Amino acid sequence: MIFTHKDKQKVVTATFPSFKLDDMDLKFVFEFKYVGYFITNDEHDDKDVLREVRAMFTQTNILARRFFSCSVSVKIVLFEHFIFVFMVRNSGS
Secondary structure, eight states: OOOOOSSGGGOOOSOOOOOEETTEEOOOOSEEEETTEEEETTSOOHHHHHHHHHHHHHHHHHHHHHTTTSOHHHHHHHHHHHHHHHHHHTSOO
């Protein structure tokens, strides 16, 4: 992956020679998933943030379906616990 420079005046060339590894051409990509995290050449993590938000909504909907008949106070406690567990699992520590 080649990262674009923010200052366009410092860009020397827009084309690059092909890179080879073990006699195979390596492809240039705009995004790459590495250790579960999307890396993009424009230095934004929007795609990964959207993926995490979708995952949270999915899990929240599962939780809502599973406990729809509970009282509001029980739902609040369950939701708070769910958010805590979700944050701990996804904190990377």
